[in-house]
Every structure is written in structure tokens, then in C-alpha cells.
Amino acid sequence: MGCNYTPFNAINQLEMWQAETFDLTTIDKELALAESLGFNTLRVFLHDQLWVQDAEGFKNRIGQFLNIAQKHKIRPMLVLFDSCWDPFPQLGKQHEPVQGLHNSGWVQGPGADVLKDPAKQAYLEGYVKGIVSHFKNDDRILVWDVWNEPDNTNNSSYKTFEPTNKVELVTRLLPQVFAWTFSAEPSQPVTCGIWHGDCSSPEKLNPLQKIMVENSDIISFHNYDDAQEFEKRVKWLQVFGRPLLCTEYMSRGNKSTFQGSLSVAKKYKVAAYNWGFVAGKTNTIYPWDSWQKPYPTEPELWFHDIYRPGGDPYRAEEVALIRELTQANAKNDKNQRAPLQTRTKKRQKAAAQH
Template structure:
């Protein structure tokens, strides 16, 4: 979900766009009950050995998927809130995902959904997993996220800003609660509660604990916390510890996305991510050569590797270019976007600077149109061929 970098010759240039003043969040602290009892610690609760990680990875087959949000949801809150959770649409869209050759989706959750109504949220998650399983799709769930709007708010979500890429996506936990020690109980309950629900359920692929934790969300620079990096660096190891206490059968990870991954030059958060992940995950929106080079940087870690975000056609990150490399390197790969919809991620990142008044000549992200037809037939043929599902979709 890397927002607004401009890749040219492997370099990333961030753009800055302050947008609005902070919104007031509802008080959610009263929704947190006392922390539930956790499994007794054992050797199993530590980071997986490289051998265990490789054994797990070999048993999955080649993982090919997409980041998924229902086409009628503007963000992760709208997708999973009771009033807008759309089982029929999930069923029809995941059926399309399977037909084009995908076997997994990466799906974003949110702590406020847990704090508001943990039982209802758990039921909706169970429904989602059951629907996905019927189509042979396993979700990789994302628990926290540092991208975009730092002031998430429950309830009816604002409509998308016309012509703007991902204009209503929200951070989790958000600026108001990221440094509130009282809210740690909510966060811990959320992590352990969601993982406990599926800790032995192999229909769930894994747990991506924090998306791009060191992303500065430059589009919201005017209202971002100045101490966000420090607060996330303090929280991320705790999130890994909370998840470890549950000892799920699925691996834990948090994907690196920017900067230098060399051991001598990693920043604090990248070091935490790579030192704690059972399987290594990364994001890359560059061309096939850059994608291949990033894999080379991570291979010395000696663990399975998955790219949990790629596909930016305007930057040379394409299905036909990247996916064959992923197959050759045995790297799992998730496009950004399955369906074109309210997130408007078919529009480029630069739409934040100048909103588009007409569809772009070349879509940025996303594979399928709202009616389920491919944006590009050749891309779908490539996916099906590379995943062994050749023939008409």
C-alpha cells in the first residue's frame, strides 16, 4: 500500500500533501474487557526456526494472490462493520479470484472493529474465512497499518474523494491511541483474541501483524504524530510478543517496504520486522529487475520469502514482468488490488496532487473491473498459465 512514492531508476521520491485537520475519535476504551487468559508459554511460542518456516512454506504450494477489499468498501472499516459487511459480494468476488488462478488474499482488519463489538466482529471474520475456504482461498490477515489517514472513525464512512487513489483508507490503531497506555489492553485483546479464534485453523494462511509500520503517511503530514516512528518502534515488538503467546499454527510476519535492508544499515523498525518474522515479506512496486534484486537482498536471511504488494503498471511493475520472476524464485506474490471499486486504486498515486477527471490511460493497480471482466485479458492468461490453470477462465 506504499503511498505516493515515485520509482525512477530504483529510487523513491516521497511527495507531501497535507489534507485536513484531525477528526475526533469516539471513546473506545470502555469497550475493552480485562485481558483474557493466554496459553502457557513454551518453546513453541518462540520465533519459528528457519527449518520449520521452510517446511510450512513447502506445504503451501506456490502462493499467488491479491490484496483484497470488497469493491463496495472504501476502507477496512466499511468492509467489516456490521451494517456494510457484504457476504454475497465477498462470495462472488472470491469466486472470481479463484477462477483467475489465485489461491490467497491479503485482507486488512482494524482494532476499532474489535473494540466496538468483538463478538460481532468475530462472527463476521468466521463468515469471511468460511466463504474464502469454499473457493480454495486462504486469507493472510493484516492487523495494524501505518498508511493513510491517522484518524480512523467508526460508523458511516465518507464517500471516496472523486479522482483520488485510496482516499479514505485509515491507519490502525491511529494517532489518538498509538501512544495511549490505557489502549494497550484493547490492542492486546484484539491481537490475542483474533489469533485465538483461528490459531489451529489451517484455512487461514498467516498473520501480517503490521503493514508498513515505518510509513510516514506523507499525504497526511499536517496531522501525523511527530513521534509516530518512535511509538511504532515501541509497540511492534510487543505486538509480536502478544501474537507469540497464542502460538498459532500459522506464521507471523511484517513486511519491509522501503529503504536499505542490509544488516548494517537497517533502521530500527526494519530490524524488528526482519528479526521477528517467521517468513520474510516485502513490498515492491518496481520493474522485474528491481523485484529480483530485492529478493537477492532478503535471501541471506535464510527464510521463505513472499512479496505481499506489487503491481504498479506505470512504474513497470506488471503481471507479465514480475510474476514469472516470483515463480522462478519460489516467492509468493500478491498484487495490490483484485477488484476496481471504491478505493479507486486503479488511479495512480499522483492523483493526490491532481485528482483525475477521467480514467487513466493505464490502470495503476487492480486486476478486474466492477463487472468481473479483466482489465487486461493477457494478465489473466499469464496468471492462469503460471499457476497451472491454463485455459479459458
């Protein structure tokens, strides 16, 4: 169990990792808080432009982050690419949060300009291979997630700025990303999460989802609905016969709650990463509909996140529930650091060819 993690004082991946704003003190404090909940994993987003800016420095900072995570008995999942929110990422100082606007500064990677122009994509191979090969035998890392919601066209926010053929462009690029990842021969499993649509049988997968499932060592998915819908998705995905990780859930206003989703996850032995941890510059206490109606003040019902910046829980009963579940899991889990060994046939073939 864990969460999608960004420090409270970072508006996006760039602000989290750039040398000028990389804040080990805050990360240490917040990961101590995660450890106190019993979290043993976090999902953390990287960015391709950080590699271009300073590849060696970026790898060093990832290593420092992993040292702190290990100190707190946490093994992260690292995400290489992301198709959500602002399609025009910019290095350097990031803008301040927009009042009341959910994820007002989160950025995609690769950005739309790179996605639209194959001539600009050459560095992406170096980024993927460089990061994965550097950490390929590092057991501080639990999983690689190659691309978050690759076919998300951000209809409620940045739709008019997105490439009109974004899904086609991503469908063309994603197999290459998997191939680059596999060529680095990581010891950790690789995944790419299904986040929408009917996946009740292999025949109903769309072309991009087929690429995601066929190349993933383990199956990951998102579900921001109630417990009944969460359980339905789990049953759908069990058909693939691989470990299941829900890499995004928990949106209180959408009836996705710790109480509902975690009861199902425990029943079916599904790993669970809620969205958000310490409320801060990402503004994810505000709901998705804030893009249509920004909130002037803090909403009574938080959408995501668990803690206020000072470390006080938003809801003490949620924290108590999480601690109860993780303590039970710790007693039953005799080998929390065991690697996930499942391999897809395509990956085995790629390794043999390499």
C-alpha cells in the same frame, strides 16, 4: 499467488467488516473470480476498532469470510494493524470516495490518537490476543501479518496530521504486538513486511526493520518497481534463509507489472500478492500522484486492480498470464494446504516461556 483484497463496494477495512456493510454476496462472487484466476491466497486487512465495536460479531464475520474463502480454495493472510493513509479512523458510516483520489478513504489502525497515548493502548493487547487465539489452529488462515508498513509517515498525503515521532512510537509498540501474537501460540506463521530502504545485508537494517526481521517466521516485503529491482530485492532478502512472500506489488504506471514481477517470483519461488482486485470505492485505479492532482476521469492506464465491477478484465492478456502461471503451479504443487512451519528463535523462546 493472490492479491490484496477489499470488496469493490468497501472504501476501507471498516466498511468491509462492519455488520451494516458486510456483504457476503459480493465477497462470494469476487472470491469465485479470484478462484477462476487460480489465486489460492488473499491478503485481507482487519482493524482494532472493529474489536472494540463488537468483538464477538467481528470474530463471527471473520469466520464467515473464511468459510467462503475455503469454498473457493483460498487461504488468506490476515493483517492486524496498518500505518497507511488516514490517521483518524472512525467507526460507523464511511464517507463516499473522493473523485480521482487514490485510497481516499483508507484508514490506519491504530489511529494517531491511540499511537500517541500509551494510556489508550490497553485494548490493543486484547484485540491481538483475542483474534489470534480464536483462530490460532484454523488452517483456513495461511499467515498473520502483524503490521503493514509500520513506519510509513504518509509524506505525500497525511504527513501534516501524523505524529512527528511516529517511527519512534511504532518502534516502541511493534515488539509488544509480536509478543501478544506469539503468546496466543498460533499454528500459522507470523510476519511483518519490509517495504523500503536498503536491506542488502543484516547490518544495513534500521532498528525497526531489525525488529521486523528478527521476529518474523517468514520474510515478507513490498516492491512496486520494475522486474530488475524486484529481483534485486529478492536476492537481498534470501540471505535470511526463510520463505519469501511479496505482499504488495503491481503498479503499472511505476513499471511494476504482472509480466515483469511474476516472472521473477516464479524463478525464485516467491509468493506474490498484487495490490487490488475489482476496481471500486478504494479508487486504486488512480495513481499515488492523485494526491497532488486528482483525476477528473478514469485514467487510461490503471495503476492497480485487475477487473471492472462487472467482472470484465481491464487487460485480458494479464488475466491470461495469471491463469497460465497458476495452472502450472497447481500441477507442480502436490500439497497446497501444507502449513509453513518455519519458526524464529525468538518465537521458540516465547513459546517455551509461555
